[in-house]
Amino acid sequence: MSRLQTPLFSIYEQHNGKTIDFGGWDLPVQFTSIKEEHEVVRTKAGLFDVSHMGEIEVKGQEALPFLQKMLTNDVSKLKDMACQYNAMCYENGGTVDDLVLYKREDNHYLLVVNASNIEKDYEWLKQHATEKVEVINVSNQYAQIAVQGPLAESITQKLTKEDLSTITFFKFREGVVVANKDVLISRTGYTGEDGFEIYCRPDDAISLWNALLDAGKEEGIQPCGLGARDTLRFEARLPLYGQELSRDISPIEAGIGFAVKVDKKEDFLGKVVLKQQKEDGPERKLVGIEMIDKGIPRTDYEVFKDGEKIGFVTTGTQSPTLKKNVGLAIIDKKFQAVDTVVEVQVRKRRLKAKVVKTPFYKR
Structure with missing residues (x-):
């Protein structure tokens, strides 16, 4: 089966983009190198094609009560032209997806969801929708470009009068003209840095991408791939669905309890289990680990304590910022204290690591 391509696919080659299969999409993993792109986002600015992300519109008379039932955060607190981080859960507390909710106005919302979950999320929402709620998959109507890094604002500002x-942070505006294109622009991102995510018509994506690269030439802006996006979000301890969050991992276990409002008066899917986890503490939780022995903790490697399996690594790498081999792991609550020494099964050897504070990086 052929892989899906974003409206920016044709320009990857001009920048020596090396593509991989990411959830059925043909996307660039890197343009120069992951480390170089990571560094440029931490110190200057990077440009990402994130058009593979999904957009689902929810509108209608009962949009608010519907979203209060479907999402873990308190949607009633959201003001117009503001964003809110959210999780969508099954009754057992497992995660359907994590997403960002955009409130355009009363009864009109946009959900930005993970690319690999677009169909699943859409079906899940449709399945629970009432007559007075419209759920529309509008993913094909948008391309999305992220400008991330300390110089993101000054570069983007050159292209707009806004x-x-x-x-x-976490606010947005629609009908903004950037590089002569009509866009929705939000101060959001997935890197731990300042920056914007710009939603435009698919036909405008290449022109906007080139304009941003030109505007940031002097500042040293560079195109960046999925590899750097992953190391950047990992250092900032931002979860990735399928690794830190899944059908089997709840938002509380993944450490995003701030987006789970068990005190909101409305019942929501998963509330009973999540409320119990929040009050009693989950049996297992996401922690940071740093290798003591030489080795890198990779996704799905098992974690042991005194010969007993106590969990597994969700993401791990050599942190480009810290220059240390670190990971995120879901482990038994008894071993979560900082400086607890554990062992990670790296191929045939069990290597020592210790529990450390996260995030690994904070700007």
């Missing part, structure tokens, strides 16, 4: 400094 005062970008007035769009604060």
Whole structure:
């Protein structure tokens, strides 16, 4: 089966993009090198094609009560033109997806969901929708470009009359003209850095991408791939669905309890289990680990204590910022204290590691 391509696919080659299969999409893993792209986002600015992300519109008279039932955060607290991080759960507390909710106005919302979950999320929402709620998969109507890094604002500002400094964290604006294109722009991202995510018409994506690269030439902006996006989000301890979150891993276990409001008066899917986990503490939880012995903790490697299996690694790498071999792991609550020494099964050997504080990086 042929892989899906974003509207920006044709320009990857111009920048020596090396593509991989990512959830059925043909996407660039890197353009120069993961380390170089990681560094440029931490110090200057990087440009990412994130058009594979899904967009689902929810609108209608009962949109708010519907989203209060479907999502873990308190949607009633969300103001117009603001975003909210959310999880969508099964009754058993497992995660359907994590997402960002955009409130356009009363009864009109946009959900930005993970690429590998678009169909599943859409079906899940449709399945629970009432007559007075419309759920529409509008993913094909958008391309999405992320400009991330400390210089993201100054570079993007060159292309618009809108005062970008007035769009604060997790706020957005629609109908903004950037490089002569009509866009939705939000101060959001998945790197742990300042920056924007820009939603445009698919036909405008290449022109907008080139304009941003030109505008940031002097500052040293570079195209960045999925590899750097992963190491950047990992250092900032932002979860990736399928690794830190899954059907079997709840938002509380994954450490995103701040997005689970068990005190909101409405019942939501998974509330009973999540409330219990929040009050009693989950049996297992996501922690940071740093290798003591030489080795890298990779996804799905098993974690042991005194010969007993106590969990597994969700993500691990050599942190480009810290220059240390670190990982995130879901382990038994008895062993979560910082400096607890554990062992990671790296191929045929069990290597020592210790529990450390996270995030690994904070700007």
